[in-house]
Amino acid sequence: MARIESICVYCGSSRGADPQFTAAARQFGQILAASGVRLVYGGGGIGLMGEVAAAVAQNGGQVTGIIPHFLMSRERAFGYAAEMIVTEDMHARKKLMFERADAFVALPGGVGTLEELVEQMTWAQLGRHRKPILVANIDGFWNPLLALIDHMRDSGFIRETTPVDVLVADAVADILPMLQAAVAGMAETQIRGPAPQVAIEKM
Template structure:
């Protein structure tokens, strides 16, 4: 079975309306720490992003924050993380988050979370990586996106042979077992990092 050593978490820099989102972020950070799995995230100390990172730290986990220079003041870096990487732009941030992660989990978030998630789904669709992508759909948050993806398929914009590969969980307790099972059947694709570097 392939190990899950690091998980990249995409999530909002706000808390959202439902308190269940923040609870899920805390539970996910704690679960990663308890499993000895490192967290890779966007480097900020605000919203769900700061919540998941602080929970991982509180549980004794290892946290890597990757943040572009222009967001340092807006998202206020979490100084307690073991590793903070400040980069020049969003493209470099996303590339490093990809390279340093074995899997990806999307908590609720806004347009930035959606963009990061969909980009990973696109790279996987094109066969450039096989790292698991999991949508943590707390309170059905990701249901509208899942409906849209089904609509794209029904309209033949997602065609046979180009099906999307992703997992959906509704409870934090499902996350690590699902990621481990997916990784057991999906070795990394050798050309992935070269493709991502060229694309970014």
């Protein structure tokens, strides 16, 4: 994977209290469309989900929405031209979102957004994937989570042998370049060969 062709975006089904969140979602959607990067998202037509997807579609980009059947009436399925996939449950939705994406971005959101983000961080920590993960720290929204991760690291629950690698972008314009640079770095590592294995002492 030398180039990112699709990005899974996790974000709120509401717009939140800060107008910067909506502006960021729209801006990122425009960037995805202009860059020819497909949006993979939760399929809703409301909140920040709807804003980012509408911005992609309105600017000629490609959208894949993946939504469980029970949420179609609550989150209103996306109304623009898009590939829409309806799943039986949340587990199938998250599996397809993972499979369809080359990278993951978390815009501001609630506990659902947090759960999806942390799941990808956990899978990466366990070596189940190497896809880049980025939090869009709009107006410092993710600062409490980042502080908690630092606290976990300082408290010995996140070790050097099992790091939590997450990119942080304070500006929307930095998101895609940071993800592309991460992918390029991974490709270069693969060309050079794997890094020496770190021995883990069994307790």
